[in-house]
Amino acid sequence: MITSDKWLIRSLLTLVLTTLLSMNTQAQQLDRIIAVVNDDIIMKSELDLRTQLISEQIQMQGVQVPPADILRQQVLDRLILDSLQLQIAEVQGLRISDRQLNETLEAIAAQNNLTLPEFREALIAEGQNYAQAREQIRRELLVSQVQQSNVNRRIQVSEQEIRNFLNSDAAQQQRQAEFLLSNILIALPSQATPDMIQAAERKAQEIYDTLMAGAEFADTAVSVSNAPNALNGGDLGWRDQNELPETLAAAISNLQPGDISRPIRTPGGFHILQVRERRGGEVTLVEQTLVSHILLTPNEIRSEQQTRNLAYDLVTRIRDGQPFENLARRYSDDPGSGSQGGDLDWAQEGQMVPEFEQVMGRTPVGEVSEPFESRFGWHILWVRDRRTQDMSSTMMENMARNTISQRKYNEELDNWLRELRSQAYVEIRNPG
Numbered sequence: 001m002i003t004s005d006k007w008l009i010r011s012l013l014t015l016v017l018t019t020l021l022s023m024n025t026q027a028q029q030l031d032r033i034i035a036v037v038n039d040d041i042i043m044k045s046e047l048d049l050r051t052q053l054i055s056e057q058i059q060m061q062g063v064q065v066p067p068a069d070i071l072r073q074q075v076l077d078r079l080i081l082d083s084l085q086l087q088i089a090e091v092q093g094l095r096i097s098d099r100q101l102n103e104t105l106e107a108i109a110a111q112n113n114l115t116l117p118e119f120r121e122a123l124i125a126e127g128q129n130y131a132q133a134r135e136q137i138r139r140e141l142l143v144s145q146v147q148q149s150n151v152n153r154r155i156q157v158s159e160q161e162i163r164n165f166l167n168s169d170a171a172q173q174q175r176q177a178e179f180l181l182s183n184i185l186i187a188l189p190s191q192a193t194p195d196m197i198q199a200a201e202r203k204a205q206e207i208y209d210t211l212m213a214g215a216e217f218a219d220t221a222v223s224v225s226n227a228p229n230a231l232n233g234g235d236l237g238w239r240d241q242n243e244l245p246e247t248l249a250a251a252i253s254n255l256q257p258g259d260i261s262r263p264i265r266t267p268g269g270f271h272i273l274q275v276r277e278r279r280g281g282e283v284t285l286v287e288q289t290l291v292s293h294i295l296l297t298p299n300e301i302r303s304e305q306q307t308r309n310l311a312y313d314l315v316t317r318i319r320d321g322q323p324f325e326n327l328a329r330r331y332s333d334d335p336g337s338g339s340q341g342g343d344l345d346w347a348q349e350g351q352m353v354p355e356f357e358q359v360m361g362r363t364p365v366g367e368v369s370e371p372f373e374s375r376f377g378w379h380i381l382w383v384r385d386r387r388t389q390d391m392s393s394t395m396m397e398n399m400a401r402n403t404i405s406q407r408k409y410n411e412e413l414d415n416w417l418r419e420l421r422s423q424a425y426v427e428i429r430n431p432g
Contacts, residue, residue, distance in 0.1 A: 035076065036427040037083040042076070051075045076428075084420050085146045086139065094149065096141045104141060105134065151416050155408045157401050165400040177241045179252060180277040182217050182234040187226035187269040204263035204270035211260050217274045226269065234274070248273065287349070289360050290385040292324060292342035295334040297377035311371035311378040318368050324382045333377065342382065346389070356381070 035042040051072050058065050065071060089095075102116070109119035120130050186204045188196060207224055211217060218233030225234055241249050248271060251261045255275040263270040294314060298307045314331060318324050325341030332338035349357060355374040359381055363369045369381040 032429075034429055035080060036425070036429075037080050038087055038425050040083045040087060042079050042083060047072070047076055047079065050079060080424075080426055081417055081421065082139065082143055084424050085143045088150065088420075089142050089146045092146070092149065094142060094145050096138050096145065100141065101134065101138050104137060108137075147413060147416075151409055151413050152405075154412050154416065155405055157404045157408070161404055162397055162400045165404060166396060177253070178238050178279050179241065179275050180238050181236040181252070182221060182274040182276060183227055183229065183236050184217070184221045184225040184234055184272040185227035185230075185269050186224075186263075188267075200270055201263065201265075204272060208260070208263055208272055211272070211274075217260065286389050288346040288387050288389050289348070289383055290387075291344050291347050291360055292328065292382040292384060293334070293337065293344060293356075294324075294328045294332045294342055294380040295338075295377050296331065296379075297333045307378055308371065308373075311380060315368060315371055315380055318380070318382075324368065346387070348389075355379075 031043055031045045033041050034044050034047050054075055055065050055071060066074070105119065106116050109116050112119065112122075114122060123130050123133055184204075184207060186200045186207070188200050192200075203224075207220060211220060218235075221227075221230055221234030227234065229235055241253065244252075245266060247264055247266055251264045252273055252275055255261060255273075255278075257275055257277050259275050261271075261273045261275075263272055294311075296307050296311050296314075298304045302310070310331070314327055318327060325343075328338055328342030332342055334342075337344050347360065352360070353374050353376070355372060356379060359369050359372050359379070360383060363381055363383045365383055365386055367383060369379075369383075371378050371380055373379070
């Protein structure tokens with residue numbers, strides 16, 4: 001009986017070992033290396049999973065899925081390029097932090113009107129692995145970061161290219177303002193006497209006052225305008241700014257939708273224009289402050305308290321008449337502005353740290369601020385002047401530079417990826 005039991009145990013052990021070996025052999029057959037990419041490998045399971053996911057994405061878009069062999073080859077090519085770029089990220093020390101990843105996931109969730117927890121539950125409900133999806137997005141962000149880092153340094157935009165772009169028809173159309181206008185005309189004869197001109201001017205002013213009091217422009221045009229379009233409520237339709245007489249174009253250049261111009265004298269009489277809508281040619285007005293500062297930072301010799309005390313001492317000395325520029329050259333720890341007497345030139349919103357901008361905004365012109373602290377140290381500001389600057393030209397130049405860069409980026413990215421692929425060691429094993 002004992003011998004029989006021993007035989008049974010040995011038989012069961014043999015069966016278990018045989019089964020385990022068989023399962024291990026099957027697992028090896030199911031998953032294998034598909035490609036060697038420099039120092040990395042791509043497994044069959046990875047290719048299968050990505051092919052399935054992309055196939056589902058294509059179907060959800062309502063697009064016909066390519067034949068299986070073609071789709072599988074396209075996905076493999078993509079995995080090879082991703083692997084090469086992720087290896088570059090490792091060499092260059094690029095990382096996607098959890099904060100960056102969470103912000104991206106929150107943005108994706110918000111686009112679907114979901115919170116991040118709701119987005120996670122929705123993915124799980126669709127049968128997707130949230131952890132895998134999260135890491136895939138991290139990989140895609142990292143690949144994008146590698147591309148930006150390596151392709152942008154290959155792109156140069158010359159001043160001549162910017163000038164050519166700004167002189168192009170497309171840019172001119174974007175720069176040129178168009179107005180949807182209505183018009184009231186108090187006409188004058190070609191040989192008008194001074195009395196006629198004065199009477200027409202008085203009438204135009206009275207009409208303008210009536211409009212400012214709330215009268216409807218279209219109704220007023222029908223009843224008083226001498227223009228051919230009077231019965232249409234004075235409608236002039238859309239007009240390019242450069243199509244209008246210079247005096248009319250100048251009068252409406254800064255008007256916003258709904259605004260009405262004062263009476264405008266032309267050879268034909270007095271015009272009153274209403275801007276109903278405008279598009280293109282936006283004027284970008286920016287509030288700027290001419291400011292100087294002294295920066296004091298604690299160091300091995302000067303403690304935090306001593307730095308604060310020095311800041312208050314310098315303010316007292318400035319208000320007692322000592323020149324701000326001299327004290328800035330002597331004491332400021334800002335190497336850029338200190339040698340220039342603290343001059344920071346014209347500053348605008350978004351250029352400085354919040355504490356700096358808050359103090360700059362509330363300090364009157366010609367005054368010196370109380371000392372205040374930011375992450376850089378202790379500051380003293382001297383607000384020398386303020387202005388409203390039209391930054392339209394600068395904005396157009398920036399737009400031109402960005403547009404040209406983006407055009408070049410798309411072309412250069414293709415070139416860079418081809419170079420990356422051609423210089424890599426890639427061994428394709430049976431991908432079927």
